[in-house]
Amino acid sequence: MKTVLLVRMGEIFLKGDNRNFFIKALVRNLRKALEGTDCTLELTQGRIFLRDIRDMDEVIRRATRVFGVHSVSPVVECEKDMEVICARAIELMENCTGTFKCVARRADKRFPLDSMQINEEVGYRVLSAHPGLKVDVHKPEHELSIEIRERAYLYVEKIPAVGGMPVGTGGKAMLLLSGGIDSPVAGYMIAKRGVQLHCIHYHSFPFTSEQAKQKVIDLARLLSAYAGPIRLHIVPFTEIQQELYQKCPDSQLTVLMRRFMMRIAERVARRTRCQALVTGESIGQVASQTMDGLTCTNAVCSLPVFRPLIGFDKTEIMDYAERIGTYETSILPYEDCCTIFTPRHPQTKPRVDQLEQSETLLDGEALIERALSGIEVVDIRP
């Protein structure tokens, strides 16, 4: 039984002097993700091995979700002795059918055979033991890898992982998490680039319910399976919505509301040392996400706003959400009460000067201060 998993890092290898910084972060995140599985982690010559694994499937499931991991392979580890290597190779290929080839890598140059010779010898022995198999060096169905390092390592399976960069190496950002389909996907994409996430959610009780809030907490938890621990800031937003509704022109309500959300997000971002805001917007998806709409919401903040879904179709975003496992939760129907504040005919070409004019009708600063003082913080772990 295989108890060792080889973990490959992708892009990290392209890094120069900072490589160790990235590897350290990856090791730390892997350790956190594997908590409770009792396996040990070993870092040698730029490779990560997980050893003493009891539940291989679970370890694979968790390790392949850690950003910075490119792929994993369950490996057989043995002595650097051709007899032993061949015997293990024969066992490993037992359940394979069709074509294969051997791919040897000799990192330890003291080993008497070179890579080509290892390929020939192991290939010959496997073929003799399993007459049903055939060699195909161009397009084999299975690749039997043999690596000669401090010990010998053999593997056939190569399971792709999420890729990306280790979370924490790319700084911190504040995700506007709504409970819909898009924002969790946007958060996933940014976290994949090594960015640690904070989330901010706007809660309009009683116009949105406790279930809607719980749904957002659930989404943040699903996200944290990839992105690691997440701090979620829940902002009371009822008063702002009511003020806007009572004092401002109907057609501007959505964009004005978005501007308040961005302002509050930026304040909380600065407080928590986040360097950017992240939203799930995509051009033209809804009335407030036209280019004019985006310009108006962008105008109220000075931090960069990342919109990783900007060029995605709704169906593409839905596919992505299904793949990362947030779709089912996102479509739970809890928030339609907010439609009370959604104009029937929203402006698709709002203008900043007109919005600013409307905002003079409110005491925006006091509203923001009160919202900030009522924030509820939820710390979420995978």
Added chain:
Amino acid sequence: MIYLDNSATTRPFDSAIEAMAACMRETYFNPSSLYAPAMRAGEILAEARREILSAVGGRGQVFFTSGGTEADNLAILGAQRALRGRSGNFLTTKVEHPAVLETMAEVERLGCRVTYADVDAQGVVDVDALVAAVDGETTLVSVMQVNNEVGARMPIAEIARRVKEKNPRTLVHVDGVQGFLRVPIHMAREGVDLYTLSGHKIHGPKGIGALVVAPGVHLMPTVFGGGQEGGLRSGTENVPGIAGMLAAVRAFRALPDPAGRMAGLRRRLWAGIRAAVPDARLNGPEENAGHILNCTFPVKGEVLLHALEGEGVLCSTGSACSSHKKSKSHVLAAMGRTPQEIDGALRFSLCPMNTQEEMDQAAEAIGRCVNLLRAFRRR
């Protein structure tokens, strides 16, 4: 907290909780086992059957199920299976609980004809239309005793009498989940063949209910296994659940005039609401089963529900079972209410332990919340 969602579920009586705990601690035996201690478990079942029969004026048998839904399924599908491929048709109303309506939909898929009778603007079934649909092949008529959303009482005795006059072989099934112990029933006298009841609506535990079956009525099982419950409902009996339900039935029957008390509370609540919100509108009959008050407010029901939740008053939109779905109440729709009226509907359901002070406080909170939310309607 003022709990006004007793038609969704009730808080169990302490005596029911204690009966269940004692049963699990001491009488945990399988009633089918052969040694003496197991017979004590069997005695609990026998006592519960006697208590239930006496409460519903029944003479036949009591079959324990996992609750009201399963009992409804057993009555309808059990009768359909007993046809053994012969043709039959089924009758019911448009305002039944999904436990009946969805089972009827399955009966249709199995090839039988099902007729759904209309209700009037108060939610009471049109008995003439229902009876007109009875013919020589009508297998079963299923009508609820009390509608779960608006509290309308169905004229069960009249329906049973007129159905049997037209076809004496037609079975009459009554879904009594919202009526059991709160509205009197006498199965034998009224000519009811099958009666569904549930434990957790009368301050007993969840996961237990029963189908009472009159003598001579033949059903086929829909669950197969060890042959418990006379082979009609296999599976080791839920003895603690039954013990809890037995204790709840006894405690409920010992209450002094629970129905009259709840009807009085309901009147008081409605008067309070009308005073605070003059444009609130009652859904269902002015005088109904007594424990359900459904009204439409000039604001969105779901928002009002959460606002009331913020004030410590718990109620529901439509019925709890359908609140998760986005579909509108089929009951209010059948009563001819507009989508906007349905959108503003809330249900307050009472229990005998509610008080007049709670009604007054709830009405006051409703008035406060409605007037606050009135300002925020989608423009």
